[in-house]
């Protein structure tokens with residue numbers, strides 16, 4: 136080795152914790168997180184088998200969990216409802232019931248903590264007896280424009296109950312613009328839209344569908360969610376959602392799609408969000424429980440990688456846990 140090649144020694148900037156801390160390019164912490172929580176109509180909390188540590192919460196349990204998370208700096212929450220089968224129908228009518236589970240939950244949280252940012256999922260799957268994000272037509276196809284009409288009602292219902300951010304996760308075409316118009320026409324110009332811009336037809340949603348009992352009863356979601364093989368197509372979705380008035384753009388899942396996050400980051404000036412989904416959580420949990428991985432290390436590494444790829448905001452089931460870890464030191 137020549138002397139010249141050793142004049143640059145990158146290790147000098149790694150030689151102590153203080154220097155490493157000073158030179159760190161990416162940080163991650165509670166301010167970046169949205170904490171997704173499941174709520175059901177019962178009073179008790181039921182653990183979700185494939186997501187150890189996560190629950191379908193009853194009213195009291197949910198409020199207690201939010202309080203715990205707030206204590207370590209989590210300020211944004213996404214609420215997902217688990218409905219019993221009797222409440223589901225082919226058109227997902229309960230999705231815009233003002234007396235429904237989500238509106239009741241939102242107003243209760245808001246009345247306690249008005250500074251909490253509440254994000255709601257706009258899609259029909261928890262309400263649909265077919266388990267699809269949209270309305271299924273007689274021939275089995277998912278009806279785009281009919282679905283968008285219902286999604287607008289759902290988003291309005293959520294806004295009226297106190298949602299700060301509505302997050303269409305359904306992947307119907309044109310829904311962001313339609314929801315923006317509906318919100319504006321009803322006096323909700325301040326309600327934001329977090330668009331699931333590049334949401335892939337992914338196997339990593341398995342545990343979530345178990346949590347909500349929302350798996351499609353027949354077929355799959357490939358006619359509306361994106362093909363995991365595509366990334367150029369994500370740029371087209373960015374262009375549309377931006378033009379339709381989205382305030383933030385999301386990539387989902389996160390860990391296996393870091394290149395997509397980076398592409399979306401480069402294609403927009405809007406804030407970018409990424410969803411570390413249920414299957415990513417389940418993998419990290421399962422290996423950690425077996426002692427095969429050091430949970431805290433790999434969770435922090437997975438989250439900093441998502442930030443490094445370009446995400447500002449991360450939806451993660453680890454939000455409260457990470458807040459607690461960071462508060463310890």
Ligand code: PBG
Nearest residue numbers: 258260304339340343412413414
């Ligand atoms: C449905 C929705 C899904 C998730 C969030 N919203 C599942 C799906 O599209 O089937 C997945 C979240 C996760 O897996 O953690 N609109």
